[in-house]
Amino acid sequence: MPIIRQIMSRFAVPDMRNFGTILRLILSSTAVLLLFPLISASPYSYLEQVYQHASWGAPTLLIILIEGYLTAEIFQKIKIQAYAVAVAHLLNTFIFVMVDYVILGTRQSFWQHFFLFNFVALAFMYTEATRRQSLVPSLSEARLSALTARIRPHFLFNSLNAAISLIRLRPYDAETLLENLANLFRAQLRDGSQSSTLGQEIEWAQEYIAIEQIRMGHTRVQVMWQHKAPDDAETPHLLLQPLLENAVFHGIESAHRPGYISVLTARQNHWIYIRIENPYIPTESNENAKPHKGNSMALQNLQERLSLMYDNDAKIRSRSLDGVFRVDIRLPYRKKSSDLAKLFG
Numbered sequence: 001m002p003i004i005r006q007i008m009s010r011f012a013v014p015d016m017r018n019f020g021t022i023l024r025l026i027l028s029s030t031a032v033l034l035l036f037p038l039i040s041a042s043p044y045s046y047l048e049q050v051y052q053h054a055s056w057g058a059p060t061l062l063i064i065l066i067e068g069y070l071t072a073e074i075f076q077k078i079k080i081q082a083y084a085v086a087v088a089h090l091l092n093t094f095i096f097v098m099v100d101y102v103i104l105g106t107r108q109s110f111w112q113h114f115f116l117f118n119f120v121a122l123a124f125m126y127t128e129a130t131r132r133q134s135l136v137p138s139l140s141e142a143r144l145s146a147l148t149a150r151i152r153p154h155f156l157f158n159s160l161n162a163a164i165s166l167i168r169l170r171p172y173d174a175e176t177l178l179e180n181l182a183n184l185f186r187a188q189l190r191d192g193s194q195s196s197t198l199g200q201e202i203e204w205a206q207e208y209i210a211i212e213q214i215r216m217g218h219t220r221v222q223v224m225w226q227h228k229a230p231d232d233a234e235t236p237h238l239l240l241q242p243l244l245e246n247a248v249f250h251g252i253e254s255a256h257r258p259g260y261i262s263v264l265t266a267r268q269n270h271w272i273y274i275r276i277e278n279p280y281i282p283t284e285s286n287e288n289a290k291p292h293k294g295n296s297m298a299l300q301n302l303q304e305r306l307s308l309m310y311d312n313d314a315k316i317r318s319r320s321l322d323g324v325f326r327v328d329i330r331l332p333y334r335k336k337s338s339d340l341a342k343l344f345g
Helices: 002-008 019-039 046-077 081-103 110-134 136-148 153-169 171-188 198-216 241-253 297-310 339-344
Strands: 195-197 221-227 234-236 259-268 271-279 315-321 324-332
Touching: 019 046, 019 110, 046 081, 046 110, 081 110, 153 171, 153 198, 171 198, 195 198, 198 221, 198 234, 198 241, 198 259, 234 297, 241 259, 241 271, 241 297, 241 324, 297 315, 297 324
Parallel strands: 221 259
Antiparallel strands: 195 234, 259 271, 271 324, 315 324
């Protein structure tokens, strides 16, 4: 049994909710469809063999894609990867048999099709496992860089100094500042590999902004929130707070004048859209301001984390135009199951 589990651990169940995975599966299946007739000893011509294999391969692949999309969350909940791989492959094999043997009534070439199907299916699960294992060092490096780049030391020291100065004159503001600061650091100490929800990310971002408004003044740091996306949407851990810290640090604090930040979230079909806008001061500007350098570090860090978590499905783009710096993020909409559901499920 341990040997079987060790062998099965070399395979992985593909995530059929991911566009990159679907595209790789379609391209690899098409390549096998076009290359296999070249090495097979068949009396039929090349085009006839391609048509014959496509007649059973295309519907099988389509049904497997639909089945994989519907069962993706179920397979992710299976803790032992070997069991998930075995169940997924048996289910896909059952689909193949139903299409090729029962519906299409293939008899003469069934075992040839069976061999070809298993070759493609197992090879693809093997390559997916290899690809994920190759990302492990990058994932660890991304977690480390995320931990070191989340809260800047100057923000911590300035916040603590602000709390000390407010203890006597404005004790309520000092207490609020310290509570929000403690919540942010508690979020930092969570495992970076865990995902979060958009509602939780908005809450942490608002706590961060509350700290900056107490420290620098509500009139200087002004934020407009337009949160129209579902709170249960799954997001990477600490998605918004580093971006808002960037917006305050580079767009407001360096300008020495009031600034306006806009945060918009929306859902369209199966996508979550996030847009953050803040004032932008070019380095060559003649205004009485000292732009901070390093504005791209948080963006590069987030880009790497999104690529590791969503492959090609997530996009992030930044640009500056007419004194405004804008960050646009697109994520696939996935509901994050609650901890209570996992506990009693």
